[in-house]
Amino acid sequence: MGGTTESVQLADAIASAALPCTITVTTEAARALYPNSPLLRVWVGRLSLSDLEMFYQEHNIVAVLDASHPYAVEVSRCAIAACTQFNIPYLRYERPCLERETRGDGKTRGGGDAGRRGDGKTRGRPDAGTRGEEILDYQLPITNYQLPITIQLDSCETLVTGNYLEKQRVLLTVGYKYLPLFRSWQEKATLFARILPSLVSIEAALAAGFTPERIIALRPPISADLETALWRQWEISMVVTKASGAPGGEDVKRKVAAELGVPLIIIDRPFIDYPQQTGDLSTAIAFCQQYLFK
Structure with missing residues (x-):
C-alpha cells in the first residue's frame, strides 16, 4: 500500500x-x-x-x-x-520519527511520536516505551513563552480548540484535509496554507476560507533556503506542521524555525x-x- x-x-x-x-x-x-x-x-x-x-x-x-x-x-x-x-x-x-530535543529544564521538545501519549499508550514504533518524557502542551498564548519554542499537540482538533493561533500570522503545512478545521480562525488570525499542487487541494483551501494570495501550491521537498524565504515573505509568526519525519520536511522546518525564532507546532501522528x-x-x-x- x-x-x-x-x-x-x-x-x-x-x-x-x-x-x-x-x-x-x-x-x-x-x-x-x-x-x-x-x-x-x-x-x-x-x-x-x-x-x-x-x-x-x-x-x-x-x-x-x-x-x-x-x-x-x-x-x-x-x-x-x-x-x-x-x-x-x-x-x-x-x-522513522525525528528524535526529540532536550530542553535545559530536562523536559523534551520537538518531535515525533516515539514518546508517551496522555493515555499511557505509545505512538509509532511498537517497541517504543514510556521514557518519562513530557510533551509540551501549553494552553496559553504563545507570546507568554520565550522563543524559539516547539509545541507538540495530539491533533489539529486540539490546536483549533485552544488559543494558540490568536492574532498570529500562521503557516499551515498539515495537508488539505485538515484545512476545514481552521475556517473559524480566519477572522481571529492571518492564515496561510501550503498545499500540494492539485485541484482537490486548492478547492479544499478555497472552501475553507483561504483567499488565493494566502495559498501556495508546492510539491516537496522544499529546501531550507526556500522555506526561509517563504516565511519571511509572508512575515510568518507561527508554523503548524505534522510529525512527518525527514521525508516530510519536518527536519527543515525545525531548523528554519530555530534560526528565525518562529514557534513551531507539531501535530502528532495518529495512534493506531x-x-x-x-x-x-x-x-x-x-x-x-x-x-x-x-
Whole structure:
C-alpha cells in the first residue's frame, strides 16, 4: 500500500529481490514515481473496506505491506480489518520519527511520536516505551513563552480548540484535509496554507476560507533556503506542521524555525494499534519473502 517516499523505495527493493508486487496509490501522478518493472503493478484508485476485501481476493494477495502515509489513518485501519477478515499477514512499514530535543529544564521538545501519549499508550514504533518524557502542551498564548519554542499537540482538533493561533500570522503545512478545521480562525488570525499542487487541494483551501494570495501550491521537498524565504515573505509568526519525519520536511522546518525564532507546532501522528510494525527495509523484504515463497 503506497503513496509515500518510503513505498517507492520499498517497491524498488521488492523488484530487486525478484518478488511480484501490486502497489495501490490514489492518484495517477503517484503512478509515475514507481520503478518500471514487470514484477510491479501499480493500481490507482481509492479503496473502502469492502473494496479492499474484494481487491485482496481478486488479486490473490498473500501478504500486505502497508507503507501508506502516517496520517492516512483510515487507509491503515481498513487494511488491518481486511487482513484480519481473510487471515492475510500484515506489516506496517513507517518512516522513522525525528528524535526529540532536550530542553535545559530536562523536559523534551520537538518531535515525533516515539514518546508517551496522555493515555499511557505509545505512538509509532511498537517497541517504543514510556521514557518519562513530557510533551509540551501549553494552553496559553504563545507570546507568554520565550522563543524559539516547539509545541507538540495530539491533533489539529486540539490546536483549533485552544488559543494558540490568536492574532498570529500562521503557516499551515498539515495537508488539505485538515484545512476545514481552521475556517473559524480566519477572522481571529492571518492564515496561510501550503498545499500540494492539485485541484482537490486548492478547492479544499478555497472552501475553507483561504483567499488565493494566502495559498501556495508546492510539491516537496522544499529546501531550507526556500522555506526561509517563504516565511519571511509572508512575515510568518507561527508554523503548524505534522510529525512527518525527514521525508516530510519536518527536519527543515525545525531548523528554519530555530534560526528565525518562529514557534513551531507539531501535530502528532495518529495512534493506531498496528499488528506488527517496522522501519527496517531488510525486515520488510524478509516479510514478503516469507509468504511469497511458502
